[in-house]
Amino acid sequence: MVELGYTLSSEEHEPNDLVEYAARAEDVGFDFLSISDHFHPWVSQQGESGFVWSTLGGVAHATDDIPVGIGVVCPIMRYHPAIVAQASASVASMLDGRFFLGVGTGELLNEHIVGEHWPEHAVRLEMLEEAVEIIRKLWAGGQQSHHGNHYTVQNARLFTRPEETPPIIVSAYGPAAAKSAAEIGDGFWSVGPQDTVRTWEEYGGEGPRYTQLSVCYAETEDEAVETAHEWWPNTALPGELSSQLPTTAHFEQACEMVTREDIAELGLVTSPDPEDHVAAVENAVEAGYDRVYVHQVGPNQEEFFEFYEDEVLPAVESIAPA
Numbered sequence: 001m002v003e004l005g006y007t008l009s010s011e012e013h014e015p016n017d018l019v020e021y022a023a024r025a026e027d028v029g030f031d032f033l034s035i036s037d038h039f040h041p042w043v044s045q046q047g048e049s050g051f052v053w054s055t056l057g058g059v060a061h062a063t064d065d066i067p068v069g070i071g072v073v074c075p076i077m078r079y080h081p082a083i084v085a086q087a088s089a090s091v092a093s094m095l096d097g098r099f100f101l102g103v104g105t106g107e108l109l110n111e112h113i114v115g116e117h118w119p120e121h122a123v124r125l126e127m128l129e130e131a132v133e134i135i136r137k138l139w140a141g142g143q144q145s146h147h148g149n150h151y152t153v154q155n156a157r158l159f160t161r162p163e164e165t166p167p168i169i170v171s172a173y174g175p176a177a178a179k180s181a182a183e184i185g186d187g188f189w190s191v192g193p194q195d196t197v198r199t200w201e202e203y204g205g206e207g208p209r210y211t212q213l214s215v216c217y218a219e220t221e222d223e224a225v226e227t228a229h230e231w232w233p234n235t236a237l238p239g240e241l242s243s244q245l246p247t248t249a250h251f252e253q254a255c256e257m258v259t260r261e262d263i264a265e266l267g268l269v270t271s272p273d274p275e276d277h278v279a280a281v282e283n284a285v286e287a288g289y290d291r292v293y294v295h296q297v298g299p300n301q302e303e304f305f306e307f308y309e310d311e312v313l314p315a316v317e318s319i320a321p322a
Helices: 015-028 052-062 081-095 108-114 121-139 175-184 196-202 221-231 248-255 260-265 274-286 301-316
Strands: 003-008 032-035 068-073 099-103 144-147 152-156 168-171 188-190 209-215 291-296
Touching: 003 015, 003 301, 015 032, 015 052, 015 301, 032 052, 032 291, 052 068, 052 081, 068 081, 068 168, 068 209, 081 099, 081 121, 081 152, 099 121, 121 144, 121 152, 121 168, 121 175, 168 175, 175 188, 175 196, 188 196, 196 209, 209 274, 221 260, 274 291, 274 301, 291 301
Parallel strands: 003 032, 003 291, 032 068, 068 099, 099 168, 168 188, 188 209, 209 291
Antiparallel strands: 144 152
């Protein structure tokens, strides 16, 4: 059956709240958790950007059986891939077989902070491929060195490693990235349903296929649109702006062009009718995905949990992957 997950939004909620929401999502009946990894929120209204690896330690102790993944980390600049290998190995050990690592080429907003040049996407993709190679090498155990085009690792050994090696799920948005994801990954990741997953399959990609469904549940659709416009206007920005703007101030300037009508027309689910939420999941499944994780925009998380527990999750159980 299709699996429905819950998004732990690091940009909108402080770490202790995210730990609480993780436990609540497991109790409600979600199948997995995805947590975002940002140094900055997209816009200052969101207001948070906790260190994801610390939050995951709390999530590991607050939950029992639910799988947890990072969706996604960029292991090419702000983090050296050897550090991602160590951090993810530790979290995977704490979660004991429940962890999966999502990786991607990142956004300037989060990666420029260390003062490195922001390369074009083709170069970042090369860096990601090399980073995944390093992570797998260190996860395998033993003392490892690596001298590549982008990274050097010298005499590194991970002494804390999980018994079960986590899968690496690779994010992709275009044909070149889809080809790379099929070659180096154990699954596919997308922020919104895109036909790139079909390209990934054509290149031989195998494994789970994750996509995010953004929703804003409220008592009325007008209230939901207002909340989404206030808290998540960045979702309406076109093209490559999300990967190229460097600061929250730049995002806020760009989002001045986003209207409430744009939010309503986006595909972000703002209806209080459960059938519309179920239909959005069905659309994602028809597009080729079998793991759909739901991002509830804004502070109204508890009413969302109640709504999904009572109205949406029971209906989703009957949806089979395409």
